[in-house]
Amino acid sequence: MTMDKTAARPVAFNRWLPYWAVLQADFVQTLGSWIYRVWALVSLLAAAGYILYKYGLSREGGITQPASQLIADLLSWSLLGSVSLVVVLTAGAISSERGTMADSVLSRGISRYQYFFGKWHSRLASVLLTFLLMSLASLIASATLLHEDLSWAGCAVALATVACMLAAVVSCGVAVSAIVNSTLLGIAVLWVLLYGGGFMLSLLPARYVSPDRALASLPFILRGNYDLDGLAKLMAGCGVLSVLAALVGLFHFGRRDI
Numbered sequence: 001m002t003m004d005k006t007a008a009r010p011v012a013f014n015r016w017l018p019y020w021a022v023l024q025a026d027f028v029q030t031l032g033s034w035i036y037r038v039w040a041l042v043s044l045l046a047a048a049g050y051i052l053y054k055y056g057l058s059r060e061g062g063i064t065q066p067a068s069q070l071i072a073d074l075l076s077w078s079l080l081g082s083v084s085l086v087v088v089l090t091a092g093a094i095s096s097e098r099g100t101m102a103d104s105v106l107s108r109g110i111s112r113y114q115y116f117f118g119k120w121h122s123r124l125a126s127v128l129l130t131f132l133l134m135s136l137a138s139l140i141a142s143a144t145l146l147h148e149d150l151s152w153a154g155c156a157v158a159l160a161t162v163a164c165m166l167a168a169v170v171s172c173g174v175a176v177s178a179i180v181n182s183t184l185l186g187i188a189v190l191w192v193l194l195y196g197g198g199f200m201l202s203l204l205p206a207r208y209v210s211p212d213r214a215l216a217s218l219p220f221i222l223r224g225n226y227d228l229d230g231l232a233k234l235m236a237g238c239g240v241l242s243v244l245a246a247l248v249g250l251f252h253f254g255r256r257d258i
Helices: 017-032 034-061 067-080 083-091 095-106 112-145 152-179 183-202 211-216 218-222 228-255
Strands: none
Touching: 017 034, 017 112, 034 067, 034 083, 034 112, 067 112, 067 152, 067 211, 067 218, 083 112, 083 152, 083 183, 095 152, 095 183, 112 152, 112 228, 152 183, 152 211, 152 218, 152 228, 183 211, 211 218, 211 228
16 A cells, blocks of 8 residues: 555645735835825925035035034934824824724734734834935935034934834834724824823933933934933833833734724
8 A cells, every 4th residue: 555645745834924914015005105205205305405405505605514413403303393294104004994904804814913013013114214214315415515523323323212212103103003993083192192291201300311302412412422321211211112002002902893
C-alpha cells in the first residue's frame, strides 16, 4: 500500500496578515485623502515661502538670518498650525467607517484588535513620515541658504521632541475615533482634550518641560543648548500618553457593538 504523494500539505497561516492588510489599505487611503493632501501641500508651500523670504532679506538687506530661528518657527507652525487637519485626519479613522465596519471585521477574519492596531499604526506612519520628510527638507534648505548656526545633535533632539508630541495627538485622535460614533463628535472631544491638557501642562512648575516651553526653547535646542533630561521626560510622557490612549480606545472598541 503506497502513500498518496498528492496529499495536501498543511498551509501555514500568517496571523499578522489581516493587520498588514488593514495597515496598507488605510495608509494608501490616507495618502489619497484630500485632508492629507491639503495638509502636506499647505505645509510645504508655507515652509518654502518662509525660507525664500528670509533668504531674500539676507541677500538684499544684509540682515543675518540664523537658521535656528527659522527652523524653530517652522517646527512650531508644523505642530500648532497643522493640528487642526491632523485632528480631522485621525478623529475619523474608525468612526467614519461605522457603516461598513461590521462587514470588514466580522466577515473577513479580521479581529477588532488587528483592525484597531492597523488603523492606529497607519495614521502614525503617514503623519510622522510626512512631518519628518518635510522637516529634513527644511533643515537642509535653511542650512544651505541662511547663516548656519545649527547643531545636528540639537536638530535631532528637536525633531524627536516635536514628533513625539505629534504622535500623542495622533494616538489620542484614533482612540477617540474608536470610542465615539460620529467624526464631528470625535473632533470636538479631541479639541477639548488637547486644549484642556495643554492648559493644565502649562501650569506645571518651571522645572518641568511642558510642551509650550519646549516649543518656546526650540531655537536654543537647535543650536545645541538644551536640557536633555527634561526633554527626555517630555518625550517619554508623550510615549506613555500615546500607549495609554491606544489601550483605552482598544479596550472600549473591543467590547462595544459595531
